[in-house]
Amino acid sequence: MKQGWQTGELDRFFELSVDLVGTAGFDGRFRRIGHAWERTLGFSREELLSTPFIDFVHPDDRERTLTESARVFAGTGSVTFTNRYRCRDGTYRWIEWNSSVHAGEELIYFVARDVTDRKRAEESLLAAESRFRAAVDGSLDAFFVLRSVFDEAGTLVDFVFTDANQRAAEGMSMPREAIVGRRLGEVASAARRLERLDKYARVFRTGERLLEEQESESPGHGSRWLQNQIIPLSDGVAIAVRDITPFKRLEAELREALQRRATHAEELEEKHRLLAAENAERERAEAVMRQQQETMLAMSTPIIQAWEGILVLPIIGIVETARANHIMERLLAEIVRTSARFAILDLTGVSAVDAATVAHLLAVVRAANLLGSTCLVSGISPAIARTMTELGAAEGGFTTFGVLQNALRYALSRCSAEGAR
Secondary structure, three states, X not given: OOHHHHHOHHHHHHHHOOOEEEEEEOOOOEEEEOOHHHHHHOOOHHHHHHOOHHHHEOHHHHHHHHHHHHHHHOOOOOEEEEEEEEOOOXXXXXXXXXXXXXXXXXXXXXXXXXXXXXXXXXXXXXXXXXXXXXXXXXXXXXXXXXXXXXXXXXOEEEEEEEEEOXXXXXXXXXXXXXXXXXXXXXXXXXXXXXXXXXXXXXXXXXXXXXXXXXXXXXXXXXXXXXXXXXXXXXXXXXXXXXXXXXXXXXXXXXXXXXXXXXXXXXXXXXXXXXXXXXXXXXXXXXXXXXXXXXXXXXXXXXXXXXEOOEEEEEEEOOOOHHHHHHXXXXXXXXXXXXXXXXXXXXXEEOOOOOHHHHHHHHHHHHHHHHOOXXXXXXXXXXXXXXHHHHHOXXXXXXXXXXXXXXXXXXXXXXXXXXXXX
């Protein structure tokens, strides 16, 4: 090689190269390196040339580096390998080497490249793939990946399994290794193969995912409901299969519960209707009964106009508060209507009286007097007279007569006398 080329063009080549170029001797030291080494590792050229290159290698990579160096020294041709080199700040960079030796020169020629970013990307990708693989294998859904198979004419004729998770293997009752690499036609019946091939091909051609539910019979599991999601890929399809049998059963139970609830509501509505009808009938019966009671009460206390200006009210039975109020209302109304001067209360039909009865009679007498009518009491038996005496109601409270005729004569005579005047 000409001296001018070595010190001119070769120097410029070393300085301008973005790769880590250089030479090294059999003594394990760099002989010549480009400026890119300083930019990459941060050490000066003098530090790199004065230190055995093995000192810069990561301890975990030194044995492998010495082995690869021995292969280069042996002249076995170009050797490519990767190791980690220490930087001035203590970090390490991944360096990919391509080196060779020429007989008689005792020099190793090498071109190296900083592949740290690529290594990190590969490690990130591997980590992501590992996490994805763990997530897929741990999924409760069965997961398949199938690659499209074409014939010589370019027609899609089948799909071949390229991946399957643990759940898929369990669902097909065969190990994963027995699934991967097999064609769809080898694991599905003829009828199902045609059905699935048509679906998978349609999804692959259109690029639109398909979500469906179907009921299937599984050996040892009976009838099951499966939800299939078919996802298009660049070279095939991915399939996620979820067992939704528990949800379908729950859905059926919910429908049955709603049906039972609707039936119960209808029965309850019918009971309410019957109860309403019974209540209406009972109210009608109670109204009739009240009307009958009022009629009977009116009949039990008839008011007779015996003569002009004279009313007679025969009382039969017991005079309680409700009946006394009824007697007072009817009698007062008749006194006003007929302008009666006398009202005769005939107690012939009353067998006995007590303090409450006497009080009711006194109230009727006072009310009649307030309307300008004199109230006479007839038909007092010895027992009633004794009771009224004991109660002190006979003194000035009533104008009494033994029989109704005497009371009528008295009232007639008074009315006649008043008329003569």
